[in-house]
Amino acid sequence: MTMDTVFLLASLGLLVSTALALIRVVGGPTVLDRIVGVNVVGAQTTVLLVLIGFLFGNISMFVDIAIAYAMLNFILAIGVTKFFLRRKSARGGSEET
Amino acid sequence: MARIVTFFIMLVFWVLISGMFDAFHLGVGVICCLLVAIFSHDLLFYGHPDLLWVRDIFKVLAYFPWLFYQIVLSSLEITYIVLHPRMLEIIDPRLVRFRTRLRNTMARVTLAQSITLTPGTITVNMSGNEFTVYALTQKAAEGLPGEMETRIARALERE
Amino acid sequence: MRELQEEAKLRMPWQDVILQTSVRVLIPFIQLFGLYVVVHGHYSPGGGFQGGVILGAAIILMALVFGLPASKHYISENVNKTLSITGPLVYCGIGALCILFGGYFLDYSALNRILPLGPIAWRSFGIFLVEVGVGIGVMSIMLRIYRVLSSAGTIDQGL
């Protein structure tokens, strides 16, 4: 069993848990549940990108992509939250999503 | 002073991420660090930094292993709760309020971030010195703020 | 919980100390990473467009967390307009300069007649200059789009 097999198995495990988190994204009762799901998927994708870098033998390139992805994931979470808050306060903030 | 310190931090960061050490890339790197230092030095530092911040950085780095140990401990607890068949009988969510004795804004924010990072507790609000924390179990609620506050006070408060 | 909601509504929910302090520390590093992506476009992934997006995202993050007026204090509307003109102008200017010195549009080896560095060095340097132009243009136009869309045309109060 070489290290490549280990990385491949770990990537497959990560993909399975990404699929589990995607269930919450698709079927979450509220918008904020979906944001949480997207955050989890983002964290898993960051690790997955570094693993893919090892599998392709080009680690220094994929680390850059992973850093950029982590940054944009953070900005996305804050942006969507602010957008949600603004929509809520514009409508009076009492209705159920 | 703040500009100079920011410039050197940025230069270290540039060398770390760049990985090309020919004259052209290093020169462009120095220019980029200068740009960031001129435009964003007042973002990285609140007021005027003094030489004590070097000591502070090492103290914060010494705080990290303990924080990681706490994260491991409470992650194992969360794992137990998640995998328990009758999960709803174990968890007992509640809001906890407490006042901190930290005076420094940076120390307060570090405390809030550490509380959020530790599984089982989330900082909901921080107004002045009053924290509102949402805890998942009674055990997690009773452990607040506890040793974490002491350690942060040792690392970041300066008198 | 009710009183917490009232308190949070009174104190403008988007003015949050924890978020502001974290973002303050992060923004200079994000900017330097964006500049790194712009500069290393011809060796690693990225280039002008991607680096410009990251640079713009740093300022959008500032506008999200500190409010749009603070980001206008950082880069004002007039400076932003000037930058969004400068970016394409650098790109087209390099291309036109190549035509002026007897080559095709964006045929950088023709620039060898300005300063004899050799055509290969000029090709590399010309791509770098064009990417800087693209980065500036993309950054300012991203910021402009965010400002106009988030405040419905009147650039006063964002999300």
Add this chain to the structure above:
Amino acid sequence: MSIVSWVVAVLLFLGVFFFAIGAIGILRFPDFYSRLHAAGKCDALASTLALVAIALFNVRDFDWTLFQSWDNLRVSLKILLIILFVYVATPAATHAITKAAFIVGIEPWEKRKRNR
């Protein structure tokens, strides 16, 4: 396989295990706030374990005379920078989401609600 490889494999699979726990957690918990506990938290530990494993594997045969292994060390430090970024950014995002939920007024699940 050498001993470093074993350590790397164990750390990596522990990381994947905690990621799976986080994913199962956000599926099983009863309300929004407790989902956040599972989501943002197991992720911090899981990303740390997995990324430390990868950084360790990258410098597995370090030779200080070769430029290549110094470059590998730099890439490993870069991977550690991702961990630092995650430690600053993830709690901030979690805090923003929680505060938004409280302001909007999503009711937390409580124990006595179940007995009713």
